Amino acid sequence: KAGVTQTPRYLIKTRGQQVTLSCSPISGHRSVSWYQQTPGQGLQFLFEYFSETQRNKGNFPGRFSGRQFSNSRSEMNVSTLELGDSALYLCASSSGLYETQYFGPGTRLLVL
Amino acid sequence: GEDVEQSLFLSVREGDSSVINCTYTDSSSTYLYWYKQEPGAGLQLLTYIFSNMDMKQDQRLTVLLNKKDKHLSLRIADTQTGDSAIYFCAEGERGYQKVTFGTGTKLQVIP
Numbered sequence: 001k002a003g004v005t006q007t008p009r010y011l012i013k014t015r016g017q018q019v020t021l022s023c024s025p026i027s028g029h030r031s032v033s034w035y036q037q038t039p040g041q042g043l044q045f046l047f048e049y050f051s052e053t054q055r056n057k058g059n060f061p062g063r064f065s066g067r068q069f070s071n072s073r074s075e076m077n078v079s080t081l082e083l084g085d086s087a088l089y090l091c092a093s094s095s096g097l098y099e100t101q102y103f104g105p106g107t108r109l110l111v112l
Numbered sequence: 113g114e115d116v117e118q119s120l121f122l123s124v125r126e127g128d129s130s131v132i133n134c135t136y137t138d139s140s141s142t143y144l145y146w147y148k149q150e151p152g153a154g155l156q157l158l159t160y161i162f163s164n165m166d167m168k169q170d171q172r173l174t175v176l177l178n179k180k181d182k183h184l185s186l187r188i189a190d191t192q193t194g195d196s197a198i199y200f201c202a203e204g205e206r207g208y209q210k211v212t213f214g215t216g217t218k219l220q221v222i223p
Contacts, residue, residue: 035213042213042214043213045212058210100157103154104154
């Protein structure tokens with residue numbers, strides 16, 4: 001079974017731009033969560049989707065948004081990028097609400 | 113609130129045992145996890161333990177949970193150079209996929 005895939009793997013943007021990151025979960029998994037990893041703040045939960053519905057949201061500004069499609073693929077969007085948004089964005093999927101998450105390799109975003 | 117703490121760094125000699133410690137605060141946690149992250153890579157789930165368990169062993173890995181003290185440890189027996197990585201402790205609640213991670217412990221294995 002293929003693992004969680006994330007595209008793109010690397011991205012460079014400038015301040016003020018917006019960015020969309022994509023996550024394809026493991027086949028059959030319906031839950032997708034997003035995390036931001038930075039050296040200063042560590043790993044922080046962004047949001048979680050299950051069956052196209054956002055179930056949980058972390059403490060991030062409204063510039064961070066996401067969605068999940070009917071095939072369980074998920075996207076996250078960051079608008080009006082700031083330097084502090086430079087991070088590794090990790091996506092995780094699980095087969096259900098009570099099951100363990102498996103992480104993708106991440107998308108490394110650099111904001112200049 | 114939720115908080116998970118770990119020491120930042122651990123150095124061991126190849127062949128020795130490594131013990132990585134973690135403390136957490138959320139008493140409603142039902143799952144406690146250990147993840148491994150190698151440079152430039154995502155997170156690899158190593159093992160997890162339910163909060164109603166005291167110990168779990170999986171090959172070279174032993175997880176000990178002291179629920180009263182909210183203390184979790186990961187022991188790696190016969191540590192190898194390939195074990196060099198950052199290890200994250202994390203807690204989660206049953207029915208929710210939101211997981212709170214610790215700061216990570218960088219394990220350095222000296223040949």
